[in-house]
Amino acid sequence: MIQTDVTLSGLKGELDQINHQLNHIDTRRADGVEYKRPLTDSTGTVRFSRMMLKNEDYVRTMFSICDQYSTKGPVELDASLVRYVEEIQQKFNLAQELRRD
Numbered sequence: 001m002i003q004t005d006v007t008l009s010g011l012k013g014e015l016d017q018i019n020h021q022l023n024h025i026d027t028r029r030a031d032g033v034e035y036k037r038p039l040t041d042s043t044g045t046v047r048f049s050r051m052m053l054k055n056e057d058y059v060r061t062m063f064s065i066c067d068q069y070s071t072k073g074p075v076e077l078d079a080s081l082v083r084y085v086e087e088i089q090q091k092f093n094l095a096q097e098l099r100r101d
Contacts, residue, residue: 015079028081035062036076
C-alpha cells in the first residue's frame with residue numbers, strides 16, 4: 001500500500017528527532033534527504049540509484065517503489081545535517097562572551 005500522508009517536512013522532522021535522541025547535544029537539522037532506489041536491468045541485476053527527495057511527490061514515489069519491490073525491511077535514507085546560521089552566530093557570540101569573563 002502506498003503511503004500518501006507522509007510529507008517531506010514530516011520526514012525531516014522524524015530524522016531530526018532520531019538525530020536528537022542519538023546525540024542530544026547535536027542541534028543540526030536534516031536538510032537534504034536521499035533515497036537509494038533499486039533499479040533492475042535487462043539481466044535482472046539490481047542496482048541502486050540515488051533519488052533526492054525534493055517534495056511530497058518524491059516521497060510518494062519512494063513509497064510506491066518500495067511497494068513495487070515488495071520491500072518488507074526498512075527504507076534506507078541518507079540525510080545531510082546542517083546548522084542554521086543563527087545558531088552558529090549564537091554559539092560564536094557565547095564563546096566570545098566567555099572569553100571576556
